[in-house]
Amino acid sequence: MRYLITSALPYINGIKHLGNLVGSQLPADLHARYLRARGEEVLFLCATDEHGTPAEIAAGKAGKPVAEYCAEMHAVQAELAKGFGLSFDHYGRSSSPENHALTQHFAGRLDENGLIEEIIERQVWSEADGRFLPDRYVEGTCPNCGYEAARGDQCENCTKQLDPTDLIEPRSALSGSTDLEVRETKHLHLLQSRLRGELDAWIDGQDGWPVLTTSIAKKWLHDGEGLQDRGITRDLDWGIPVRKGSEPWPGMEGKVFYVWFDAPIEYIACAGEWAGAHGLGEAGWRRWWRTDEGAGDVRYVQFMGKDNVPFHTLSFPATLIGSGEPWKKVDYLKSFNYLNYDGGQFSTSKGRGVFQDQALEILPADVWRWWLLSNCPESSDSEFTWEGFQQGVNKDLADVLGNFVSRVTKFCRSKFGEAVPEGGAWGPQEEALAARLEGLVREYEAAMDAIEVRRSARALRAIWVAGNEYLQEAAPWAAYKEDPARAAAQVAVGLNLARLFAVLSAPFLPFAAERLLGALGAQAEWPGDVAEALRALPAGHGFAVPENLFAKITDEEREGWQARFAGTRA
RNA sequence: GGCGCUGUAGCUCAGUUGGUUAGAGCAGAGGAAUCAUAAUCCUUGUGUCCGGGGUUCGAGUCCCUGCAGCGCCA
Numbered sequence: 001m002r003y004l005i006t007s008a009l010p011y012i013n014g015i016k017h018l019g020n021l022v023g024s025q026l027p028a029d030l031h032a033r034y035l036r037a038r039g040e041e042v043l044f045l046c047a048t049d050e051h052g053t054p055a056e057i058a059a060g061k062a063g064k065p066v067a068e069y070c071a072e073m074h075a076v077q078a079e080l081a082k083g084f085g086l087s088f089d090h091y092g093r094s095s096s097p098e099n100h101a102l103t104q105h106f107a108g109r110l111d112e113n114g115l116i117e118e119i120i121e122r123q124v125w126s127e128a129d130g131r132f133l134p135d136r137y138v139e140g141t142c143p144n145c146g147y148e149a150a151r152g153d154q155c156e157n158c159t160k161q162l163d164p165t166d167l168i169e170p171r172s173a174l175s176g177s178t179d180l181e182v183r184e185t186k187h188l189h190l191l192q193s194r195l196r197g198e199l200d201a202w203i204d205g206q207d208g209w210p211v212l213t214t215s216i217a218k219k220w221l222h223d224g225e226g227l228q229d230r231g232i233t234r235d236l237d238w239g240i241p242v243r244k245g246s247e248p249w250p251g252m253e254g255k256v257f258y259v260w261f262d263a264p265i266e267y268i269a270c271a272g273e274w275a276g277a278h279g280l281g282e283a284g285w286r287r288w289w290r291t292d293e294g295a296g297d298v299r300y301v302q303f304m305g306k307d308n309v310p311f312h313t314l315s316f317p318a319t320l321i322g323s324g325e326p327w328k329k330v331d332y333l334k335s336f337n338y339l340n341y342d343g344g345q346f347s348t349s350k351g352r353g354v355f356q357d358q359a360l361e362i363l364p365a366d367v368w369r370w371w372l373l374s375n376c377p378e379s380s381d382s383e384f385t386w387e388g389f390q391q392g393v394n395k396d397l398a399d400v401l402g403n404f405v406s407r408v409t410k411f412c413r414s415k416f417g418e419a420v421p422e423g424g425a426w427g428p429q430e431e432a433l434a435a436r437l438e439g440l441v442r443e444y445e446a447a448m449d450a451i452e453v454r455r456s457a458r459a460l461r462a463i464w465v466a467g468n469e470y471l472q473e474a475a476p477w478a479a480y481k482e483d484p485a486r487a488a489a490q491v492a493v494g495l496n497l498a499r500l501f502a503v504l505s506a507p508f509l510p511f512a513a514e515r516l517l518g519a520l521g522a523q524a525e526w527p528g529d530v531a532e533a534l535r536a537l538p539a540g541h542g543f544a545v546p547e548n549l550f551a552k553i554t555d556e557e558r559e560g561w562q563a564r565f566a567g568t569r570a
Numbered sequence: 571g572g573c574g575c576u577g578u579a580g581c582u583c584a585g586u587u588g589g590u591u592a593g594a595g596c597a598g599a600g601g602a603a604u605c606a607u608a609a610u611c612c613u614u615g616u617g618u619c620c621g622g623g624g625u626u627c628g629a630g631u632c633c634c635u636g637c638a639g640c641g642c643c644a
Contacts (some may be wrong), residue, residue, distance in 0.1 A: 156588090
C-alpha cells in the first residue's frame with residue numbers, strides 16, 4: 001500500500017492565519033509524518049491556489065503584476081510552511097504549466113463526453129477598465145431603496161439581492177468609471193447535475209467517512225433542486241486559457257477557466273511538478289494517479305476545512321468521473337470544523353487572531369503544532385484562548401515531556417556521567433512499565449491509523465505521563481543511596497524512555513524530536529516490541545544533556561500577545 | 571425566511587449501534603517526593619448532561635417542541 005496525501009490548497013492572496021493551518025495542512029502533515037515513520041511510501045502534496053479575481057485585486061493593491069505577485073506570495077507561503085515543519089514532498093502552484101495542460105485536458109474530455117454546455121450570459125463591460133465586471137465590481141444606486149453604494153450582488157442597506165444590470169447609475173468599483181455597457185459573453189458550464197446519480201452512489205459507497213463530510217455532500221446533492229450545474233469559465237486575464245485539450249476552443253478566446261475548476265486539478269498536476277523536479281518522468285507521477293498505470297495500491301486521503309467539502313466531494317469527483325478516464329479518487333476525506341479565536345472568529349480583514357508569520361515569530365513551530373493538533377476542531381468548532389494555550393503547552397510540553405528529559409539526563413550526568421550506565425536486571429517495575437507502554441503505544445498507533453487527531457494527542461500524552469509515573473515510583477535518586485546498580489538500571493530505562501518519546505512524538509513535534517534524538521545520539525526507529533525498544537540504547541552509549549526542550553510561556557508574554565493580536569473588534 | 575450544526579464539571583472537550591454509580595485534561599483542594607524547567611507523583615468531582623414534552627423496562631444517547639449561540643443558503 002502506498003499513501004497519497006493532499007491538504008487543501010491555500011489561496012495566494014496573503015498570509016494565512018492559524019485557523020487555515022489547523023484545518024488542513026497540519027493534520028495532513030501529522031498523517032504523512034506518521035506513515036513515513038512507520039516505513040510507508042508516502043507522497044504528500046500541497047500547492048498555492050493562484051487564480052481568480054481576489055488574486056488580481058490583491059496584486060493590484062500591492063501595485064504589482066499578478067504573475068509577479070503570485071510568485072512572491074508563493075515563496076512566502078512556502079517559507080512559512082517550511083517554518084511549521086510541513087513536510088510536503090512538493091509545494092506546487094496551480095498556475096504551473098502542468099496544471100494548464102491538465103486542466104485543458106479535463107475540459108476537453110468533459111466536452112467530448114457531452115458534459116459541457118456553452119451559455120450566453122449578459123455581463124457588465126467597462127470600457128475604461130477594459131474588462132467585464134462581475135458581481136461586486138459594479139456599484140451604483142439600489143433600485144429598491146435608493147442606497148447609493150449598493151453592490152452588484154446585493155444592496156447592503158436593504159439586503160435585496162441584485163444583478164449588476166439592475167443598478168441605477170452604475171460605476172466600476174475598480175476605476176469609478178461610468179462608461180459601462182451590457183454585453184453578451186459566452187461561458188462554459190459543467191453539467192455536473194447529470195452525474196448526480198454516480199456521485200450519490202460513490203458517496204454511499206464510502207465507509208467510515210466523517211459525518212461532517214458525508215452530510216455536507218448529501219445536502220448539496222439532495223437539497224432544493226439538487227446539484228446545480230456551474231460555470232467553469234470567467235472573463236479574466238489571469239488564469240488558465242480555455243482550450244479543448246491542446247486545441248483552441250472557438251468562441252472562447254480570451255477567457256480563462258474559473259478558479260474552482262482548475263484548483264483541485266492541481267492536486268494531480270502537483271504530482272507532475274514533483275515528478276519533473278525529481279526527474280521521474282510521466283510514469284513517475286501517473287503511478288500515483290492513474291489506476292490503470294499503477295495506482296491500484298494507492299490509498300488517497302484528503303484534508304480540508306468544512307467549507308471545502310462540497311468541491312472535494314462533488315465538483316472535483318464530477319470532473320474526474322466525467323472525464324471517463326481511470327483517475328484515482330479520494331479514499332478518505334478528513335474534514336475539520338473551524339477554530340475560533342478568543343470568543344469570535346479569526347478574521348483576516350479585521351486583523352483578528354494570529355497569523356502564520358507572527359506565530360513563528362513569537363514561538364517555536366512545535367509549540368503551535370502541539371496545541372493546534374491536540375485541540376483541533378475535529379468534531380465541532382473549537383476555541384483558542386491565550387490562557388488555555390499557555391496552560392496547555394506549559395503543562396504538556398514543558399512540564400510533562402520537557403522536564404522528564406531534563407530530570408533523567410541531568411540526574412544521570414551528575415551520578416553516572418554522560419553515558420548510559422551499566423545496571424542490574426529489570427525488576428517488576430520495569431516489566432510493568434513495558435507492559436503498560438505496550439498497550440499505550442498500540443492505542444496511539446490505532447488512533448493515528450484512524451486519523452483521529454485529538455485522540456492521538458491524548459494517547460501520546462498518556463505515554464509521556466507513564467514515564468513520569470515510572471520515574472516517580474522507581475525513584476532512582478533514593479535507590480542510588482542504597483543500591484547504585486539498581487539506580488543505574490532505572491536511569492538506563494529513563495534514558496531509553498526519552499528516546500522512545502522522541503520517536504513517538506516526532507509526527508507532532510518534529511523539531512524537538514530531532515533535537516532530542518541528536519542529543520541522545522539515537523536513530524528514529526518506530527518501536528515494535530516496547531520492552532525491546534526500552535533497551536535500544538545500550539550501556540556505555542554516550543549522550544549529551546539537551547538544552548531545555550521547551551521554554552515556558554510567562555504571564556507577561558501571554559498578556560502582551562493577547563493585547564497585540566486582539567485586532568480591531570467592532 | 572429556509573436548511574444545518576452546537577448547547578455535558580469553573581475552563582477546553584470525550585461520550586461507541588440507547589443499558590449498570592456520566593468521563594479526560596487544565597484550573598481548585600489535600601498529601602508524598604526533592605532527580606528536574608518551583609517541574610513530578612498520589613488522592614479529591616452532590617454536574618437539573620440548555621428547558622419542556624414523548625417513545626422505551628431503561629435516554630446525555632431516539633422523536634417533537636421551546637430557548638440560546640453559530641454557520642450555510644436564498
